[in-house]
Structure formats: structure tokens, C-alpha cells
Amino acid sequence: MSIRGTHFLKMHGLGNDFIVIDARTRPLDLTPERVRALADRHSGVGCDQFVTIEPARGGGVAFMGLRNADGEIVESCGNASRCVGRLLLEEREAESVLIETLGGMVEARRASGELIEVDMGPARLTWQEIPLAGAADTLHIELSVGPLSDPCAVSMGNPHAVFFVDDADAIDLATWGPLIEHHGLFPNRTNVEAVHLRADGRLRMRVWERGVGITRACGTGACASAVAAMRRGLIAGRTAEVVLDGGTLGIVWRESDGHVLMTGSATLAYSGVLDEGAWA
Numbered sequence: 108m109s110i111r112g113t114h115f116l117k118m119h120g121l122g123n124d125f126i127v128i129d130a131r132t133r134p135l136d137l138t139p140e141r142v143r144a145l146a147d148r149h150s151g152v153g154c155d156q157f158v159t160i161e162p163a164r165g166g167g168v169a170f171m172g173l174r175n176a177d178g179e180i181v182e183s184c185g186n187a188s189r190c191v192g193r194l195l196l197e198e199r200e201a202e203s204v205l206i207e208t209l210g211g212m213v214e215a216r217r218a219s220g221e222l223i224e225v226d227m228g229p230a231r232l233t234w235q236e237i238p239l240a241g242a243a244d245t246l247h248i249e250l251s252v253g254p255l256s257d258p259c260a261v262s263m264g265n266p267h268a269v270f271f272v273d274d275a276d277a278i279d280l281a282t283w284g285p286l287i288e289h290h291g292l293f294p295n296r297t298n299v300e301a302v303h304l305r306a307d308g309r310l311r312m313r314v315w316e317r318g319v320g321i322t323r324a325c326g327t328g329a330c331a332s333a334v335a336a337m338r339r340g341l342i343a344g345r346t347a348e349v350v351l352d353g354g355t356l357g358i359v360w361r362e363s364d365g366h367v368l369m370t371g372s373a374t375l376a377y378s379g380v381l382d383e384g385a386w387a
């Protein structure tokens with residue numbers, strides 16, 4: 108069935124961009140091929156993730172469906188959570204909304220100015236939760252690929268391997284990222300972060316996203332990197348600012364329940380209609 112005529116929003120969080128479709132009243136016939144065609148930056152609309160707002164399944168105001176540019180369904184996306192959070196907050200004129208995802212429940216709230224805060228739920232730190240292929244200490248994983256070694260693994264609903272390096276900007280992520288993403292240690296593949304602590308106390312992070320490649324920002328990656336830096340004792344306290352290619356995210360790892368709160372922008376770029384195209 109064609110999805111021609113479907114309205115979409117193009118949104119982004121710090122340049123990590125999304126096609127967002129409200130599928131609450133009209134279910135979409137999505138195949139991996141169709142998502143790949145839409146996500147293609149040459150022949151499609153172009154996006155890092157394809158996001159659907161679907162009817163709630165239990166507990167939230169809506170379910171957020173997430174697919175990477177490669178067409179695979181994924182559990183979590185921090186930047187999309189802020190974008191969909193913004194839409195639902197505006198629609199409901201509410202101060203907070205609960206959004207269901209495969210990775211767990213996310214709560215979005217208005218923060219200062221135009222910013223949106225999302226409670227991404229707890230950081231998951233056991234090897235089974237990442238998941239890893241076998242029992243391992245997630246604080247120091249025995250893995251070395253090129254200049255990247257000794258990562259810390261964190262799940263924010265989706266898997267992250269965080270590598271601390273001297274200079275994140277000097278890492279050739281296009282070469283090493285895919286090798287780590289597909290490493291046998293990660294049965295569900297993994298997102299890959301290269302991180303260093305800047306002189307001003309902020310974390311500098313670059314990302315290779317599972318199912319996408321290098322992106323300008325990754326919200327769950329920023330959460331995972333902050334948690335990893337706190338676990339390693341690189342940062343004192345439980346708050347961090349993470350500097351990505353597309354801007355900065357504020358992260359709090361709450362002591363009382365282990366939830367990770369992330370604050371940042373949620374930008375509406377334009378709206379459109381899916382007309383003629385390879386996806387139709």
C-alpha cells in the first residue's frame with residue numbers, strides 16, 4: 108500500500124534529524140526498504156531516524172516508534188524523545204507527558220526557554236542488559252579496536268560502548284565505528300562513542316550510531332557517556348554537559364532512582380507531504 112499523501116514533520120535535536128509521522132489515526136505500512144528509501148539523503152527526504160507517533164499501548168499518552176536509517180526498528184532515541192515530547196506537550200498544553208518506547212517509558216517536560224527535558228529512565232549497567240555476548244565487567248570491557256580500547260558499556264534502552272580517549276576529534280570514527288558496531292561482543296550491535304574530558308570540565312563526544320553512521324548528536328549516547336564518565340570517576344557529582352557536533356546537552360544521573368535526565372533543544376525544521384518517490 109502506498110504512503111503517498113502522508114503528512115510528515117522534519118525535526119531535529121542538535122542536527123540529529125528525523126522524519127516524524129503521526130500514525131495515531133492512520134497506521135503506516137512500513138517496510139525496511141521503504142524506510143531506507145525515505146531516509147536516503149539523495150533520493151528520499153533524508154533522516155537519521157524515522158519516527159512514528161502511534162496510539163498508546165499502556166501508561167503513556169502515545170507510543171513512539173523508532174527506526175534507524177537502515178530500516179531496523181530500535182528501542183530508544185534521546186533526541187527524538189525531546190522532539191516528540193515537544194509535539195505532545197504542545198498538543199496537550201501539558202507540563203509533562205509520558206511517552207512509551209520499546210526501550211521503556213520516557214517522560215518529557217518543558218524546561219527553561221524553549222528547551223525540553225526528558226527523563227530517559229534508568230541507565231542499565233549489567234552485561235545482560237547491554238547486552239554483551241558473555242559475562243563481563245561493563246565498567247572495563249576487554250576490547251581493543253585500532254586506537255579505541257577499554258570501553259565502558261551502558262544501555263539507555265539501546266546499547267552504547269563509550270571509549271575515553273585523549274582527543275575525540277582525532278578519532279577516525281568512520282573506520283573504527285563500524286568494526287565495533289558489528290563486533291561479536293555485542294549481539295544486538297552497538298552505538299559507539301569517543302569521548303574526552305575538556306579542560307572546562309565538559310565532555311566532548313562524537314558518535315558512530317548503530318544503523319546510521321556518524322551523526323551530529325546522539326541523545327542516548329550523551330546520557331551513556333555522562334554515566335560512563337561518572338562511573339569512571341572522571342566527573343565529580345552527577346551532572347554533566349556533553350558537547351556534540353551539533354550543540355550541547357545537559358545530563359543529570361539522578362541518585363535516588365538511577366534515572367538519567369537530559370535537557371536540550373527540539374527543533375521543528377519544516378513540514379511536508381510524501382508525494383512521488385521511491386518509497387511510494
Ligand SMILES: N[C@@H](CCC[C@H](N)C(=O)O)C(=O)O
Binds near residue numbers: 318327
Ligand atoms: N540518535 C539517537 C539514537 C538512535 C538509535 C541508535 N542509532 C540505536 O541504534 O540505538 C539518540 O538521540 O539517542
